[in-house]
Amino acid sequence: MNREPTYKELKKQNEFLQLELDRATDQIKQAQRINEKANSRIHYLESTLDQLDTYIYIKDNQKKYVYANKKTLKFFECTDNELKGSDDSSYFPKETVKVISKIDDSIIKLGENTNFEVESKDNDGNRLVFLEIKSPLFDKNDKNKIVGLCGISTDITERKKQEDAIKENHLQLKLLNKTKDKLFSIIAHDLRSPFYGINGLSELLIENLNNTENEEAKEYIFLINSLTKNTLTLLDNLLTWAKSQTKELYFNPEKITLSEEIVEVITLKKSISKAKNISLSYSPKDKIELYTDKNILQTILRNLISNAIKFTHVGGNVNISVTTNKELIEISVSDNGVGMSEETISKIFDLSNNTPLPGTNNEQGSGLGLVLCKELVEKLGGKFWVESKVENGSDFRFTLPMSISE
Numbered sequence: 001m002n003r004e005p006t007y008k009e010l011k012k013q014n015e016f017l018q019l020e021l022d023r024a025t026d027q028i029k030q031a032q033r034i035n036e037k038a039n040s041r042i043h044y045l046e047s048t049l050d051q052l053d054t055y056i057y058i059k060d061n062q063k064k065y066v067y068a069n070k071k072t073l074k075f076f077e078c079t080d081n082e083l084k085g086s087d088d089s090s091y092f093p094k095e096t097v098k099v100i101s102k103i104d105d106s107i108i109k110l111g112e113n114t115n116f117e118v119e120s121k122d123n124d125g126n127r128l129v130f131l132e133i134k135s136p137l138f139d140k141n142d143k144n145k146i147v148g149l150c151g152i153s154t155d156i157t158e159r160k161k162q163e164d165a166i167k168e169n170h171l172q173l174k175l176l177n178k179t180k181d182k183l184f185s186i187i188a189h190d191l192r193s194p195f196y197g198i199n200g201l202s203e204l205l206i207e208n209l210n211n212t213e214n215e216e217a218k219e220y221i222f223l224i225n226s227l228t229k230n231t232l233t234l235l236d237n238l239l240t241w242a243k244s245q246t247k248e249l250y251f252n253p254e255k256i257t258l259s260e261e262i263v264e265v266i267t268l269k270k271s272i273s274k275a276k277n278i279s280l281s282y283s284p285k286d287k288i289e290l291y292t293d294k295n296i297l298q299t300i301l302r303n304l305i306s307n308a309i310k311f312t313h314v315g316g317n318v319n320i321s322v323t324t325n326k327e328l329i330e331i332s333v334s335d336n337g338v339g340m341s342e343e344t345i346s347k348i349f350d351l352s353n354n355t356p357l358p359g360t361n362n363e364q365g366s367g368l369g370l371v372l373c374k375e376l377v378e379k380l381g382g383k384f385w386v387e388s389k390v391e392n393g394s395d396f397r398f399t400l401p402m403s404i405s406e
Contacts, residue, residue, distance in 0.1 A: 291403035310359035312337035
């Protein structure tokens with residue numbers, strides 16, 4: 001026969017139950033605090049993700065959406081409840097879905113991070129391009145079990161448009177460069193060759209001027225010769241300047257005797273100076289040898305002497321002189337021609353602000369010669385300047401190092 005528990009025993013049981021209840025209550029409160037903390041973290045995380053200017057989403061291992069931030073929901077034009085359980089076929093064209101599905105299968109199967117570009121179209125058929133970064137999600141209790149994937153998607157449509165535009169511009173530049181090279185080829189060969197022929201014939205005619213008394217014919221022959229030489233100089237300047245601007249002007253330094261180069265250029269300019277009865281004077285004092293680019297130096301001298309002749313009156317003088325020290329040479333090409341004002345001097349080396357002036361016999365030019373001279377002198381490591389006064393002539397000077405590195 002069972003005995004009824006005593007009051008003391010019941011009291012003891014009640015105290016034990018109360019302890020268990022208090023312990024359970026504490027555990028519940030602790031769980032609530034943990035849950036509140038977790039919810040708070042989730043809230044902060046979701047708030048942060050919602051503020052980001054990129055698309056963030058989570059899919060399960062069946063490639064169904066379980067989460068997306070606000071930017072993604074806005075893009076999909078759906079609510080959070082509508083998103084859950086849906087897949088990409090609800091938001092993308094079939095071709096895009098095929099690409100995405102293949103990548104997702106690979107991530108879920110292999111568990112590897114990946115990034116790729118995917119193209120799609122909006123509702124109006126406009127091109128969209130996204131950069132996708134995806135990572136597998138593992139079970140918290142089983143690190144080998146993949147339960148889904150997390151994706152971060154960035155709209156790079158505008159960047160791709162810019163890249164495509166750059167590629168198109170690059171192709172256009174290649175075509176333009178080919179056209180430019182063809183043009184240079186025409187100038188260098190097809191266009192220059194006839195002028196050399198005309199120049200040679202006019203030189204022969206000048207040599208036989210004594211056999212004719214037709215003054216008008218003489219005048220025309222000198223004019224043809226002068227125009228031909230000026231045109232050849234212009235063509236040479238255009239080629240040299242273009243090569244300089246496109247970094248295709250190469251230096252070929254060699255040991256030269258300066259006086260020989262100056263005399264050679266003076267000889268080439270004799271017919272032009274003779275037409276205006278201008279004396280070209282040069283009296284070398286010492287034999288100066290230097291290490292520089294012969295062709296570039298001759299281009300500088302040709303332009304400076306031609307310029308001096310152009311702006312010197314009939315019967316005037318052009319003088320070439322040289323001074324030197326152990327490190328530098330200084331070459332001067334001076335004339336007693338029309339000279340220049342300070343305002344004109346400030347403009348002659350700027351093609352964008354340079355209006356070519358006619359010579360004393362109305363000779364025309366491009367304004368390129370002096371600009372080219374300054375650039376070439378500086379490329380040879382020297383300095384270029386001019387001293388001039390109106391109606392008192394001009395003195396163009398430049399220095400060159402005794403040697404330049406290759």
